[in-house]
Amino acid sequence: MQILKNFYEKYINSKKVAPYIFVSPFIIVFLVFYLYPMISTIIMSFQEIGFGDPEFVGLANYKKLFNVHYKNALLTSTNYTFWTILILVPLPIILAVLLNSDKTKFTNFFRSSIFMPALTSVIVAGMFFRYAFGEQASTLANSIIGVFGLEPITWLQNSIPAMIALVVLCVWRWMGVNIIYFLSGLQSIPEEIYEAADIDGASSWDKFKYITIPSLKPVIIYVITISVFGGYKMFAESYAYWQTATPNDIGMTIVSYIYQTGFNNFNMGFASAIGITLLLIVLIVNVIQLNLFGLFKKGEQ
Amino acid sequence: MKKSLLILLVSSMLLIFTFSAAAETTLTFWTFQELHQQFLEKEVARWNENNPDDVINLETTVYPYDQMHNKLLIALQSGVGAPDIADIEISKFANYLKGSNPQLVSLNDVVEPNMDQMIEARFANYAKNGNYYGVPYHVGATVMYYNMEMMDAAGVNIDEIVTWDDFVEAGKKVKAATDKPMTTVEVTEHWTLYPMISQIGSDIFAEDGSVILDNEKNERVLSFIDDMVHESEIAVPAPGGFHHSEEYWNFMNNEGAASLMMPLWYMGRFVQYMPDLKDKIAIRPLPVWDEGGNRSAGMGGTGTVVTIQSEQQQLAKEFLAEAKLSVEASHKLWTELGFDPVRWEVWDDPIMSEPNQYTEYFRNEDIFGMLLEIRDEINPTMVTEKYPSAIDLLKKNVSFKVIKEQSHTPAEALEEAAAELRQ
Known part of the structure; x- marks a missing residue:
């Protein structure tokens, strides 16, 4: 118990950590629903995707934009x-x-x-x-x-x-x-x-x-x-x-x-x-x- | 005491549950067409009667067309959430075969045994590398629907319309007598241009997959449609742009035009959306391009598939073959849905010529008898990986730019679309 309490006082309840805990819901939502899809969209934009393994095609997709x-x-x-x-x-x-x-x-x-x-x-x-x-x-x-x-x-x-x-x-x-x-x-x-x-x-x-x-x-x-x-x-x-x-x-x-x-x-x-x-x-x-x-x-x- | 009673109760309930689960297998089915749902549910009832040991419980969900295809695509792509059985429309089917590892189950073992009695070309639309992935509903023979009251008023005998030129001449008479157009053409979908292209013996793609959309035959077809609208003025662009729009039902139901070219499955739309035309419409084969040419074209279609996410693949396959390809099912496809079944073996059966709801609505006494005449006059169509994009271009650009906007000549519009497909 004492260890747990120490842990709580030292980390969770400290001025350094608490703010991060409060903002964590937003950060997690941002990471999972915004940053991850964004990065995977960037990766996918260089791929040809079907059923099976995606294939890297370089800038081919961007060339099609014209x-x-x-x-x-x-x-x-x-x-x-x-x-x-x-x-x-x-x-x-x-x-x-x-x-x-x-x-x-x-x-x-x-x-x-x-x-x-x-x-x-x-x-x-x-x-x-x-x-x-x-x-x-x-x-x-x-x-x-x-x-x-x-x-x-x-x-x-x-x-x-x-x-x-x-x-x-x-x-x-x-x-x-x-x-x-x-x-x-x-x-x-x-x-x-x-x-x-x-x-x-x-x-x-x-x-x-x-x-x-x-x-x-x-x-x-x-x-x-x-x-x-x-x-x-x-x-x-x-x-x-x-x-x-x-x-x-x-x-x-x-x-x-x-x-x-x-x-x-x-x-x-x-x-x-x-x-x-x-x-x-x-x-x-x-x-x-x-x-x-x-x-x-x-x-x- | 109480505790043991509870245990007994729970275990007996579990037993009942597992027992009933063993006797009845649930298959999920996604479709975009309520008629297909009604049909398959009746087929399930028939299956359950004949197979008391293998009872199926079909759970169907009907989604809007676009939503269903997208949901299914995502479910198959991500590997979770797909149904056991699904309907995929022909113009979308190629999407599901893209890549090295299709997420659909090969149906060869259930369709091949009877293939010699069926029209293989309709299965080829849903095949890749020798594997058949979809079970078709119909052949989709394209026919001409004539409003007989208007024909009589103009003194036109529809059995004397043999070529498309005759059709135009008859159209002029109708126009003069009734002041209404002979027919309508689609400008935002492809059900006018594409059947005519297939009928004349051309296609979008050649057999080797190369693009032939801009060949001379296709240019002849598109110029002909264009001339019907702007030169002889016997045709108008369909109100709403296509033959399935709300504006169009209303226009046609009020005798806005004297005839219409659509595949046979359009009969159902007449019955459902144009009740006032009952007893006025007669169905005939299409006029030909050149003497001795084909009088029809096979158009549209939906392949029913089994997904690899299904845990009951074998049962699903066997059920599909029974529900859509067996002799009994083929009879019902005709009598209930008005579909021309792909199993040609049944075409001569007496039941096909008997009166049904369609012979009641239309003036023909024997609609199927007429189909038998044109059964060998249907060209196969070539489906490639680019088919969805090709249909998209036919819908959005080709007819629209030539007939509605009049910004392109037929040759220009076809060349533009062909160039894009060749990229």
């Missing part, structure tokens, strides 16, 4: 990320400002109803949107454009309408979440600043431009950063619309391409190589983006 499907997937993912960020940053800011204003009525109702879509499953929502964007004149999307006198569109077989369908689904789902981020940002801006601006005779637009936006900058950077990740890793929306075969790759994202290569065509090595490039792309895009906003400079000062 094909038109990869280019299409990269373009689709980049386009999608660009449009979702272009819509899902300014629009939620405006809505958040409106919801935060004392003059707006029923704010709680609006807040919860805008947030509701985020709670639905992508596949269920995707089924709904899949039918809404059907090609008959009677579908939801075609009825709406019919009001403006436009001909019915084959939404999911043309590249621009297909991108609209993807972005609409994304905006519908994530609008509420982004509004919540911006609302919490708005609520942390001290009321005194606005009062001081009022005394100086600032207009509403001036206040928005010179107080609200600069104060929201950290939130905006955060939202853009996670949107870049979200945009590039998008898969479920595309799957809901087209399952696995998108005609002429119009809705095929990088992750859809990984899925098709790895599972549908059982080319795990090549799929791993695509996965590694996705990691690098997202890293690079985010570093550029954070640099533009001057996040790193702040650290240097």
Whole structure:
């Protein structure tokens, strides 16, 4: 017993060891579910894998990247990320400002109803949107454009309408979440600043431009950063619309391409190589983006 | 006292448990098609009647198509979690044969004894290095479904449609009389282009495995489809892009087009999804390309496999052979599923010509009799390791770029796909 107690006092309960014990659940999860798969993906990206022993093939999988499907997937993912960020940053800011204003009525109702879509499953929502964007004149999307006198569109077989369908689904789902981020940002801006601006005779637009936006900058950077990740890793929306075969790759994202290569065509090595490039792309895009906003400079000062 | 009673109770329960386990063997079965589940469950009942000493309890799980194939692939790759028996669709089958060590059980000892009475080509689709790994359900003869009301309205006699050129001429009459297209073509799946390629005597791959997708015959086929849509305008791209979309059921059920080319197993889709067309549809062989040419093509299919993770491999194999290849099973494949069985020995049996739910729906009195006429007019198709990618390209790119987007000529689209397959 004495030995056990000594052991406990000396190691487990010491200031040096205890912190590691507390963080160990996270470390273990990280090692098993993140680091190990990452390393094995890197190894697999140099292999040809079938049933039987995997075979090392050097850079062959990376050489295959120079094909038109990869280019299409990269373009689709980049386009999608660009449009979702272009819509899902300014629009939620405006809505958040409106919801935060004392003059707006029923704010709680609006807040919860805008947030509701985020709670639905992508596949269920995707089924709904899949039918809404059907090609008959009677579908939801075609009825709406019919009001403006436009001909019915084959939404999911043309590249621009297909991108609209993807972005609409994304905006519908994530609008509420982004509004919540911006609302919490708005609520942390001290009321005194606005009062001081009022005394100086600032207009509403001036206040928005010179107080609200600069104060929201950290939130905006955060939202853009996670949107870049979200945009590039998008898969479920595309799957809901087209399952696995998108005609002429119009809705095929990088992750859809990984899925098709790895599972549908059982080319795990090549799929791993695509996965590694996705990691690098997202890293690079985010570093550029954070640099533009001057996040790193702040650290240097 | 109490303790001994408890021991007695537990041991007797254990005894009952082991006894019942010995008498009944559970086999797990994964499929993506509910019809296959219903069929095999009936076959289990028949097996259990005939083999009281070897009773099988079949536990079936029906997954969506994609999910089932992925789950099975991962289970076989990782070595745990696979079922005893599974259905694998033909366009995915090559994935499971990749590498030096397939995780499927060779079925030669149960299928070879009767091979001389069956169509070997359908087994060859699921074979590697002389081992048969899958048991097929059907031949999948491709046929033409005509809406007779619309044909009559246009004054077309379908038995006079002999060549594809006749078909186009008939289509013009239908178009003039009803203002509706003669037929629909798939642009996001392969059930229009591929059967026609096979029918004309070509294929995606040659017998040695080299890519022949861009040969002259295939270009002729694709140009013909393209002309039906854009020149003579007797065909339209299928609403929804393919013949299994929700839009399409609705369109066809409302007599959106006057005819349709699909394999025989599509009969079930008519019965299930297009109830309003009952008594209006007649089935005929395909028009030919050139005089004396083939009037059909064997398309699609699913191979049922036994995995090496099964602890009851022998029983599973014997059950599969009985449930899918025996004479009784072959009869039922026809009467219940409307599948043309691979065991040609039974094709002349009287039961095949008797009325059933399909003869009730369609105008033909003897659907199987018509199949007998075209039984020798079906070319085998070549399946290689690149088959899944090839089907992917046919689905996604080839017809779509030519017919829907009109961004490529038939030759360009075929060359592009062939070049990718040759890499």
